[in-house]
Each structure stands twice: as structure tokens, then as C-alpha cells.
Amino acid sequence: MKTYQALWRLIRFTPGLYAIDLFFQLFRSLILLLPGVLAYNMFNIITANRPIGWDLWTLGALLVGAAIARVVSMLSSTGMDAICGEHGNALVRRNIFGQLISRIGAQELPASPGELVSRFDADTESLTNTIAYTFMNIGSLLQALGALVIMLVMQPLTTLVVFIPLIGSSLLMTRLSRRIQEYHRESRKAAGAVSSFMGEMFSTPQAIQLANAQPRVLAHLRELNNTRRRTTLRSLFFTSVVLSNVASNTANLGTGLLLLMSAQAIQHGTFTVGGLALFISYQFWVISIVASLIQNLTFYKQAGVSLQRLQEALPAGIPSETVIAHQPVYLRGAYPEIRLLEREMPKLEHLEVNGLTYLYPRSSNGVAGINLRLRRGTTTVITGRIGSGKSTLLRTIMGLLPRQAGEIRWNGEPVLRPEHVFVPPQSAYTPQVPRLASETLRQNILMGYPEEPVHLEAAIHAAVMEADIVALEQGLDTIVGPKGTKLSGGQIQRAAAARMFVREPDLLIFDDLSSALDVETEQQLWQRLFTRGDCTYLLVSHRRYALQHADQVIVLKDGHIEAQGKLENLLESCAEMCALWNGE
Numbered sequence: 225m226k227t228y229q230a231l232w233r234l235i236r237f238t239p240g241l242y243a244i245d246l247f248f249q250l251f252r253s254l255i256l257l258l259p260g261v262l263a264y265n266m267f268n269i270i271t272a273n274r275p276i277g278w279d280l281w282t283l284g285a286l287l288v289g290a291a292i293a294r295v296v297s298m299l300s301s302t303g304m305d306a307i308c309g310e311h312g313n314a315l316v317r318r319n320i321f322g323q324l325i326s327r328i329g330a331q332e333l334p335a336s337p338g339e340l341v342s343r344f345d346a347d348t349e350s351l352t353n354t355i356a357y358t359f360m361n362i363g364s365l366l367q368a369l370g371a372l373v374i375m376l377v378m379q380p381l382t383t384l385v386v387f388i389p390l391i392g393s394s395l396l397m398t399r400l401s402r403r404i405q406e407y408h409r410e411s412r413k414a415a416g417a418v419s420s421f422m423g424e425m426f427s428t429p430q431a432i433q434l435a436n437a438q439p440r441v442l443a444h445l446r447e448l449n450n451t452r453r454r455t456t457l458r459s460l461f462f463t464s465v466v467l468s469n470v471a472s473n474t475a476n477l478g479t480g481l482l483l484l485m486s487a488q489a490i491q492h493g494t495f496t497v498g499g500l501a502l503f504i505s506y507q508f509w510v511i512s513i514v515a516s517l518i519q520n521l522t523f524y525k526q527a528g529v530s531l532q533r534l535q536e537a538l539p540a541g542i543p544s545e546t547v548i549a550h551q552p553v554y555l556r557g558a559y560p561e562i563r564l565l566e567r568e569m570p571k572l573e574h575l576e577v578n579g580l581t582y583l584y585p586r587s588s589n590g591v592a593g594i595n596l597r598l599r600r601g602t603t604t605v606i607t608g609r610i611g612s613g614k615s616t617l618l619r620t621i622m623g624l625l626p627r628q629a630g631e632i633r634w635n636g637e638p639v640l641r642p643e644h645v646f647v648p649p650q651s652a653y654t655p656q657v658p659r660l661a662s663e664t665l666r667q668n669i670l671m672g673y674p675e676e677p678v679h680l681e682a683a684i685h686a687a688v689m690e691a692d693i694v695a696l697e698q699g700l701d702t703i704v705g706p707k708g709t710k711l712s713g714g715q716i717q718r719a720a721a722a723r724m725f726v727r728e729p730d731l732l733i734f735d736d737l738s739s740a741l742d743v744e745t746e747q748q749l750w751q752r753l754f755t756r757g758d759c760t761y762l763l764v765s766h767r768r769y770a771l772q773h774a775d776q777v778i779v780l781k782d783g784h785i786e787a788q789g790k791l792e793n794l795l796e797s798c799a800e801m802c803a804l805w806n807g808e
């Protein structure tokens with residue numbers, strides 16, 4: 225998508241608001257022509273030694289009126305810019321965020337979280353600010369054209385001479401614009417690197433402390449910040465200092481030439497003091513519009529850089545137009561109701577996996593030719609050595625990794641989009657390291673799910689959390705800290721389990737749920753799970769209790785199923801199972 229197409233799409237998102245914005249910009253600019261004409265008449269009256277009569281006072285009143293109208297229209301246009309920008313920024317951020325959270329589970333983020341935050345912030349605003357600046361310049365251009373016509377009619381020769389310096393400054397600014405675009409790109413990249421590194425620092429403070437790496441981490445941050453300072457300074461220096469100085473000095477040169485020419489013309493009686501006043505006020509706009517247009521072009525090019533960075537923030541395979549796809553944004557009033565996911569599939573009776581294969585790109589690691597069958601109300605435990613492919617198998621079944629071969633059938637029906645089926649209300653999953661947010665424990669369990677006291681209590685009981693909640697300072701309303709740092713590893717695992725239970729899925733998938741639990745709590749947890757009735761369980765576990773109570777155990781070795789069946793049979797027939805059972 226080209227930059228102009230993106231900007232036009234943003235304008236079309238709120239055309240009414242942008243029309244009002246443009247109206248205020250035009251009014252604000254054109255009203256500025258009035259004081260020049262008024263000053264022309266006032267000075268001509270004064271220098272002709274006419275007595276100060278009604279005419280002069282009227283002109284003065286008009287001058288004040290024009291100034292008030294200008295201030296009001298300036299405030300209105302600035303306000304409209306902010307409102308339009310707010311809508312456009314919200315749209316872009318919503319679109320990218322929506323794509324990021326609905327990407328296939330295990331797909332990498334296109335950039336680090338810190339870098340993405342930086343793009344959400346400054347790159348988004350670069351687009352909407354360019355529109356605001358362009359609208360302002362449309363007004364300024366009309367104002368400058370109006371001024372130019374009036375000046376040419378009054379004094380064609382003086383007008384042409386006054387604009388000679390403009391030619392030189394225009395050439396200079398055009399040459400600088402490419403360099404400014406490059407500097408902007410570098411400064412945005414350096415800002416992204418700083419926020420990315422800070423995001424990583426804040427997410428791993430303990431790892432930094434344990435490695436005693438604070439001085440080196442700070443030194444690296446300082447280095448990144450220095451690069452950002454240098455590149456940002458250079459970019460700002462060229463955008464703000466050089467460009468605006470070229471513009472104002474060109475205007476000053478024009479004024480000097482004007483004074484020289486008008487002195488002679490006034491002596492010869494071909495020019496008046498009123499005319500000089502008008503020329504001085506108008507020539508600045510005509511000269512500065514060139515600088516403004518060149519600066520506008522620079523912003524446009526910077527917006528192109530930002531648009532590219534935003535498009536690159538989309539997950540792979542998503543069309544670039546999605547960045548500005550029109551969708552409702554909710555900035556005022558009530559938020560729309562969040563609907564619970566509806567059932568895609570009937571209640572689970574049996575699940576079959578046939579010939580399932582997923583190998584990681586450019587590697588032979590993964591799982592291949594997996595066949596298994598789960599029946600409703602049974603427990604299946606997947607076990608195997610470290611790296612045998614247990615997590616990969618679960619994630620491929622659920623569509624978090626894209627399968628390369630094989631099929632999955634839910635009650636005999638092929639599952640074409642597993643990522644839509646293996647979610648509540650059909651299924652729920654807890655990964656090896658569950659994630660909690662820095663919210664209350666209640667919010668972490670419910671995650672937007674409607675609170676029904678009975679379900680919540682039952683879920684907490686099933687997760688063996690009732691005693692922990694009594695011991696917590698504010699019970700369910702305790703804020704658990706970033707990633708749940710105020711809870712123990714076992715509490716985090718059980719909070720994640722309660723999150724699954726409250727959704728009452730048919731199929732519960734756990735990846736090593738009890739790794740951080742003591743033996744007693746673990747046994748209680750399995751006991752409660754296995755007496756929950758109608759649920760079907762698919763677990764990754766090495767724990768003896770789980771293996772002993774499983775209806776079937778699947779032994780994985782090097783990404784293949786080595787054996788499957790009841791534990792007692794496997795202990796007789798499968799050397800790998802014996803080795804795992806004996807902890808070899």
C-alpha cells in the first residue's frame with residue numbers, strides 16, 4: 225500500500241470529522257488575508273493626513289474581530305486535528321493488535337514487545353500528524369495564492385523581485401529532504417531498539433540479578449540510548465532547526481529586498497505606506513508556504529517509513545491494507561458487549577489423530593506419524609524423555625503449530641481449523657509455564673468470563689486452591705504482580721488450572737501441570753480431576769500417580785510413538801517405559 229493510499233483511507237474512515245477540520249483550516253488561513261487589507265487602508269488614511277474618523281475606528285474594530293475569529297478558528301482546528309487523530313490512531317492500533325492476538329499461537333511476534341509498543345505509539349501518530357499538517361498546508365496554500373494575486377495586481381515587479389531568494393532556498397530544501405527521511409528512519413529504529421531492550425530488562429529482572437549482569441546490562445542500555453540521542457538529535461536538527469531557519473531567513477531576505485525597492489517607489493509616488501504594510505504581512509506567507517510544503521513532503525516521506533514499520537508489525541501473510549481496514553472503534557460511551565465463544569463442535573465423544581506430523585523448519589525435530597484416539601471421560605497421559613516431542617505433539621493437535629501431514633477428527637468429523645476448535649467451550653489448555661497478568665487472582669481466573677459464584681468456587685476447589693486463597697491477603701482480590709510473581713510456581717499452575725475449569729470444557733489438555741507441586745497437593749489435584757466426571761483429559765506428565773490412573777499411556781521417543789497402552793502392560797513390554805518409570 226502506498227503512503228497516499230494509506231492516508232486517504234484514514235481520511236475516509238471519519239470523512240465528516242475531516243471535512244469539519246478542513247473547513248476550520250481554510251477559515252483560519254483565509255481570515256488572515258483580512259488584516260493585510262485593513263492595514264493597507266488604515267495606513268493610507270493616516271499617511272494622507274485625513275482626520276481619524278469613523279472609517280478608521282471601523283477598520284480597527286474589524287482588525288480586532290479578525291484576530292478573535294482567527295484565534296477561535298485556530299483553537300477549533302487544533303481540536304479537530306486531535307479528534308481526527310484520535311480516531312485514526314485507534315483504528316491502526318486496533319487493526320494491528322487484533323491481528324497480533326489472533327495469529328496462530330506459536331507463530332513468532334514480528335518484533336519484540338518493546339519495539340511493537342514503540343511502533344504503536346510514534347509510527348501511528350506519524351500518519352495522522354501528516355494528514356493534520358497537510359490540511360493545514362491546504363489552507364496556507366490558498367492563503368498564499370490569494371496573497372500572491374493581490375500583490376501581483378498591486379505591484380507586479382516588486383512582487384517578483386521579493387521572491388528571488390525563494391528559488392535558492394527551495395532548491396536547498398529539496399536537496400535536504402532525502403537526507404531528512406533517512407535520519408528519521410534511523411531515529412525511529414534507535415528508539416525501537418531502546419524500548420525493546422527495556423521491555424526485555426523489565427521482564428527478566430531476576431535473570432539479570434542472578435547472572436550479576438546489572439553493570440553490563442546498564443552499559444548496553446546506555447549505548448543504545450546514546451545512539452537514540454544522536455540519531456534523534458540529528459533528525460530533529462534537520463527537521464526543526466535547519467528547515468525552519470532556511471524558511472525564516474528567506475523571508476527576512478525578501479523583507480530586506482522589499483524595503484529597498486519600496487523606498488524608491490514611495491519616493492516616486494508609485495507605492496504607498498499602506499501598500500508596504502500589506503506587502504510585509506503577505507510576503508512572509510508566500511515565502512513560508514514553500515518551506516511548509518517542503519516540510520510537508522518530508523513528513524509525508526517520514527509517514528512512508530512509519531507505514532512500512534507498521535505493516536511489518538503484522539503477522540506473516542496478512543495483507544498490508546489490513547493496517548487501515550475500516551472497523552468500528554469505541555472511543556466514547558459504552559464498550560460493545562463481549563460475546564462468549566460459541567460452540568463450533570458438538571460435545572466430545574471421541575477424538576482421533578491420524579498420521580500427525582510437524583517438524584520444525586530447517587530441522588528434523590518435532591513429531592511424525594502420530595496416531596492416537598481419546599474416548600470421552602478417559603485420561604490419556606503422554607510421557608517421554610526431555611525433548612521427545614511431548615509439547616510439540618500437544619501444540620500440533622491444537623493448531624498452535626501448523627501440521628504438515630495427518631488429520632484430526634472430532635466425533636469422526638475432520639477438524640480443518642484446530643485453532644478454532646481447541647479453545648473453550650470445546651477444550652482448554654495450560655502450557656508448561658502458564659502466564660498470569662498483573663491483575664487480581666479473580667480476573668486472572670475469569671479472564672473476562674462471566675462470574676458465576678458456583679462455577680468459580682467449583683473451579684477453585686478442583687484446582688486445590690481454596691486454602692491458598694484464604695491465606696492470601698485479599699483472597700481472590702489479591703493483585704498477583706507481573707506474571708504472577710507474588711504467587712509460588714505451584715499456585716501459578718493451579719490458578720491456570722482453575723482458569724481452565726471455570727470454562728467447563730469437554731477436553732482438558734495439560735502440559736506438565738504438576739511440575740511445581742509437592743506430592744500431597746499433586747495427588748489431591750489428580751484425585752479431584754479424575755472424579756470430575758464427564759471430562760476427557762490429555763496430559764503430559766512423568767508423575768507416577770498420573771501414569772497409574774491413566775486409561776492409556778503414550779510413550780514418545782524421538783518424535784514417534786514408541787508404545788501405548790495401560791501402564792502395567794507397558795511396564796512389561798516397553799523398555800523405554802521401564803527406563804522412564806525407574807527414573808533412568
Ligand SMILES: Nc1ncnc2c1ncn2[C@@H]1O[C@H](COP(=O)(O)OP(=O)(O)OP(=O)(O)O)[C@@H](O)[C@H]1O
Binds near residue numbers: 611612616617
Ligand atoms: N522452535 C524450535 N525449533 C527447532 N527445534 C525445536 C523448537 N522447539 C523445540 N524444538 C526441538 O523439538 C524437539 C521436541 O521438543 P518438545 O519441546 O516438544 O519436547 P518435550 O518432549 O516437550 O520436552 P520437555 O520434556 O523438555 O518439555 C526437541 O528436540 C526440541 O529441541
